[in-house]
Amino acid sequence: MSPLFAVRDRLRARGLTTSLQLAAELQLPQAVVEAALEHFERRGQVRPVSPERDPGCGSGACGSCNLCFTAGPRVAWFRWCGPPDAARGAITPPALPDRLR
Amino acid sequence: MSRCHDAGAAGATASASQPVVALAGNPNSGKTTLFNLLTGSRQHVGNWPGVTVEQRRGSARLPGGEVSVVDLPGVYSLLGGGGPDQTVARTFLLDERVDLVIDIVDASNLERHLALTAELVEAGRPMIVVLNMVDEARANGLDPRADTLAQALGVPVVPMVARQGKGRRELLAAMERALLEAPRGEAPAYHDAVEEALRVLAALLAGGDPVRDRFEALRLLDGAAEPRGTDVRQALEACNAAVEAATGEEAADVTAAARFGWAHDLASRGLARIDTRGFRRRLTGAIDAVVLHRWLGVPVFLAVLYLVFVGSFSGGNILLDFFDGASSALFVNGLGSVLLRVGLPGWLVSVIAGGAGGGLNLVVTFIPPIAITFLMLAFLEDSGYMARAAYAMDRLMRRLGLPGNALVPMVIGFGCNVPAIMGARVVEDRRDRLLTVLMQPFMSCSARLTIYMAFAVVFFRGHGGQVVFLLYLLGIVAALLTSLLLGRTAVPGTPAPFVMELPPYRLPSLRSVWMQSWQRLKVFVLRVGRVIALIGVVLFVLPGVGLVGGHLHGTDVDHSLLAQGSRALVPLFAPMGMGRDDWPAVSGLIAGAAAKEVVIGTLNGIYQRRGDADRMAAYRHPAVGRRLLDALRTVPANAATFATTLHDPLGLSAIASAGAAERASGADSATLRALAADFTPLSAFAYLVFVLLYVPCASTMGALRREVGWGWTAFSAVYGLGMAWGAATVVFQAGTLAQHPLSSLLWIAAVALAGAALVTALRRFGLRRPDAAAQPVGAYS
Numbered sequence: 011m012s013p014l015f016a017v018r019d020r021l022r023a024r025g026l027t028t029s030l031q032l033a034a035e036l037q038l039p040q041a042v043v044e045a046a047l048e049h050f051e052r053r054g055q056v057r058p059v060s061p062e063r064d065p066g067c068g069s070g071a072c073g074s075c076n077l078c079f080t081a082g083p084r085v086a087w088f089r090w091c092g093p094p095d096a097a098r099g100a101i102t103p104p105a106l107p108d109r110l111r
Numbered sequence: 112m113s114r115c116h117d118a119g120a121a122g123a124t125a126s127a128s129q130p131v132v133a134l135a136g137n138p139n140s141g142k143t144t145l146f147n148l149l150t151g152s153r154q155h156v157g158n159w160p161g162v163t164v165e166q167r168r169g170s171a172r173l174p175g176g177e178v179s180v181v182d183l184p185g186v187y188s189l190l191g192g193g194g195p196d197q198t199v200a201r202t203f204l205l206d207e208r209v210d211l212v213i214d215i216v217d218a219s220n221l222e223r224h225l226a227l228t229a230e231l232v233e234a235g236r237p238m239i240v241v242l243n244m245v246d247e248a249r250a251n252g253l254d255p256r257a258d259t260l261a262q263a264l265g266v267p268v269v270p271m272v273a274r275q276g277k278g279r280r281e282l283l284a285a286m287e288r289a290l291l292e293a294p295r296g297e298a299p300a301y302h303d304a305v306e307e308a309l310r311v312l313a314a315l316l317a318g319g320d321p322v323r324d325r326f327e328a329l330r331l332l333d334g335a336a337e338p339r340g341t342d343v344r345q346a347l348e349a350c351n352a353a354v355e356a357a358t359g360e361e362a363a364d365v366t367a368a369a370r371f372g373w374a375h376d377l378a379s380r381g382l383a384r385i386d387t388r389g390f391r392r393r394l395t396g397a398i399d400a401v402v403l404h405r406w407l408g409v410p411v412f413l414a415v416l417y418l419v420f421v422g423s424f425s426g427g428n429i430l431l432d433f434f435d436g437a438s439s440a441l442f443v444n445g446l447g448s449v450l451l452r453v454g455l456p457g458w459l460v461s462v463i464a465g466g467a468g469g470g471l472n473l474v475v476t477f478i479p480p481i482a483i484t485f486l487m488l489a490f491l492e493d494s495g496y497m498a499r500a501a502y503a504m505d506r507l508m509r510r511l512g513l514p515g516n517a518l519v520p521m522v523i524g525f526g527c528n529v530p531a532i533m534g535a536r537v538v539e540d541r542r543d544r545l546l547t548v549l550m551q552p553f554m555s556c557s558a559r560l561t562i563y564m565a566f567a568v569v570f571f572r573g574h575g576g577q578v579v580f581l582l583y584l585l586g587i588v589a590a591l592l593t594s595l596l597l598g599r600t601a602v603p604g605t606p607a608p609f610v611m612e613l614p615p616y617r618l619p620s621l622r623s624v625w626m627q628s629w630q631r632l633k634v635f636v637l638r639v640g641r642v643i644a645l646i647g648v649v650l651f652v653l654p655g656v657g658l659v660g661g662h663l664h665g666t667d668v669d670h671s672l673l674a675q676g677s678r679a680l681v682p683l684f685a686p687m688g689m690g691r692d693d694w695p696a697v698s699g700l701i702a703g704a705a706a707k708e709v710v711i712g713t714l715n716g717i718y719q720r721r722g723d724a725d726r727m728a729a730y731r732h733p734a735v736g737r738r739l740l741d742a743l744r745t746v747p748a749n750a751a752t753f754a755t756t757l758h759d760p761l762g763l764s765a766i767a768s769a770g771a772a773e774r775a776s777g778a779d780s781a782t783l784r785a786l787a788a789d790f791t792p793l794s795a796f797a798y799l800v801f802v803l804l805y806v807p808c809a810s811t812m813g814a815l816r817r818e819v820g821w822g823w824t825a826f827s828a829v830y831g832l833g834m835a836w837g838a839a840t841v842v843f844q845a846g847t848l849a850q851h852p853l854s855s856l857l858w859i860a861a862v863a864l865a866g867a868a869l870v871t872a873l874r875r876f877g878l879r880r881p882d883a884a885a886q887p888v889g890a891y892s
Contacts, residue, residue, distance in 0.1 A: 038222075041220050042375070045226060053363060
């Protein structure tokens with residue numbers, strides 16, 4: 011199976027994961043996984059999840075501790091937002107972003 | 112180097128008759144390094160027309176004459192994407208006059224870089240591939256095979272280390288030949304339906320260059336270009352439908368997948384794994400088969416952990432008496448004697464030598480077992496086992512709502528909870544990190560060890576090691592239960608998947624193990640020592656001051672402020688077996704809220720005052736030399752018993768005399784006698800359970816606040832206190848069930864009810880959060 015589809019199928023099964031996790035599970039270089047994710051992101055089927063956009067922990071001390079934004083490595087998460095099963099006939103390719111035209 | 116900042120001038124320097132060589136590649140593939148290597152000082156810098164993207168041109172001398180070399184901006188794809196710099200590179204490669212493309216790929220990241228190579232081959236340009244950074248690839252255990260790659264690609268492949276100029280001559284020769292032979296590679300093979308679609312679309316585009324038309328058709332299928340004209344649009348829709356019908360996938364995915372597959376296949380063939388460590392790999396496999404085994408992994412880890420403690424305590428016991436005796440001789444008796452001789456008043460000498468010196472004595476006493484614990488943990492970490500322990504625990508941890516790497520800070524927590532809480536940063540997901548942080552206060556830190564030891568020598572002489580190990584296990588269970596409870600109520604979610612690269616097994620470097628252990632020990636001694644010394648002074652004074660007639664006066668310990676305050680709290684501890692006369696134990700707990708290590712120090716101070724020990728006599732006749740000699744004599748005797756105490760990590764069964772027990776615990780005989788009088792083994796165990804679970808020490812609270820905020824810190828303190836009280840009460844009441852079944856059952860039922868109320872409250876807290884149900888993994892809020 012092409013690495014592109016391997017990445018897609020695994021992400022689709024997981025729903026949300028990181029490129030590092032996919033690379034480890036599929037035994038692929040992380041850069042290749044990220045390239046595959048970029049492909050599906052261009053196609054509107056993958057959305058990067060930015061942890062920075064999420065609010066704090068709910069302890070009432072939002073933003074005042076390391077739990078929020080300063081601790082831990084920055085990790086890019088990706089969410090599958092394409093069709094759940096085989097893509098055949100299920101989606102309409104979205105309009106390309108201006109930068110790709 | 113001559114420089115010209117005018118694009119026109121830069122372009123004009125290249126003779127129209129000179130062949131044009133373009134350097135193309137992904138960003139950071141080493142293009143500019145190669146450009147400098149090829150052109151030396153014969154280069155010009157300007158801007159590309161219309162954009163502020165730097166243009167670098169130069170000339171290189173080949174045996175057959177000079178060529179013009181263009182250093183293009185890094186580009187990931189010829190199909191589309193990226194900023195204006197990538198557009199410049201793309202346009203130049205597709206539409207300008209280029210006689211030869213040198214495609215620079217990073218050998219250590221070959222598969223990713225070959226994606227652009229696939230598109231360059233599609234574009235039909237004559238090309239050479241430079242396999243750059245082969246040294247880094249080899250360092251990563253990859254052996255680039257240029258010949259195999261060249262055969263598969265159909266174009267020359269030159270291995271290079273451009274940074275060091277290696278391969279320059281071979282590249283110049285290859286360029287010379289390529290300019291004559293114009294090698295074009297073999298493009299990825301597409302599905303028949305795609306090939307047919309490309310043929311149809313290219314025919315419609317009919318731009319005059321079949322290769323360029325095919326590439327444009329590929330861009331259309333890939334969705335990277337918009338069709339111009341109704342006929343092209345309709346043809347594209349029909350082609351997309353045909354490809355989808357034939358393959359079950361959309362055309363854009365099919366074409367991209369073909370290129371990804373092509374690059375994957377080429378990289379597999381062009382890179383060989385260097386296997387210079389066959390034996391080590393087999394050995395790793397054999398060890399991993401056991402330590403990572405589905406069922407054996409966790410028991411093996413627990414066994415390793417047990418051995419760490421057995422080794423630490425048994426090994427530490429060899430020097431423990433020496434450290435105790437010697438530090439007592441120096442910091443208490445010796446210091447007191449010196450202070451008396453310089454003329455300080457007796458009360459001040461008592462405060463400094465008895466309080467601060469006694470506290471230091473307590474810290475130094477436990478250096479041997481703690482240092483050995485740190486050494487053994489560092490050894491395990493450096494050997495590569497700890498990473499595997501985390502992996503082995505992942506399954507169990509995930510069931511409890513945590514990733515496996517939450518284990519790493521837990522192990523650190525055996526030393527001290529503060530670095531463990533800081534160490535929770537290894538957990539990437541915020542929800543998981545919050546749970547990991549909140550677990551740490553339950554891990555038995557080394558400070559709690561002093562308390563366990565003192566009680567163990569008095570009440571559990573025959574099974575002291577096992578009791579201490581049981582307390583450690585109880586701490587782990589409490590931590591995991593906390594995670595399970597919070598993860599399913601207040602902070603619901605799914606644990607993020609755990610990724611960890613397993614390092615190879617290796618013989619740990621002595622230097623590394625020593626440095627790691629030394630750093631940890633230094634922190635322990637300095638931090639703990641400072642706290643104990645300071646609090647030791649306070650606790651030495653407090654039992655001597657009381658409220659008499661509304662005024663503070665010097666008084667005996669039983670009428671001191673400390674006694675009065677502690678007695679008021681004793682009824683709260685009655686269900687866990689404490690009587691009215693056990694107020695010193697309550698004082699110890701209060702002091703322990705500041706730092707766990709001072710619990711025994713407090714008990715020591717109080718019981719010593721109660722016993723009216725004549726410390727001043729010891730200061731007047733310190734006998735430091737004799738005491739040091741006595742301390743030294745304990746080393747060979749303890750070493751002789753080391754081998755026989757593996758079943759009893761504390762070596763308690765080997766301690767026959769009260770004096771030996773006193774030295775091993777760090778408390779003096781008056782303290783031990785008083786403990787024996789005030790507690791039963793059951794109430795002592797309940798007390799130890801309380802000590803294990805109750806509020807984190809002040810430093811840990813500070814770390815908690817820093818990592819998870821005031822709210823969760825307050826929760827942690829209250830939750831710990833409640834859990835400690837509940838667990839200690841259940842232990843004592845269950846142990847005395849036969850004596851008073853009704854009241855015991857009522858107490859146990861009350862604890863169970865309180866637990867149920869806590870679960871309900873936490874669940875309501877979790878549900879009250881409007882976005883709780885919609886939380887994605889890894890983005891907990």
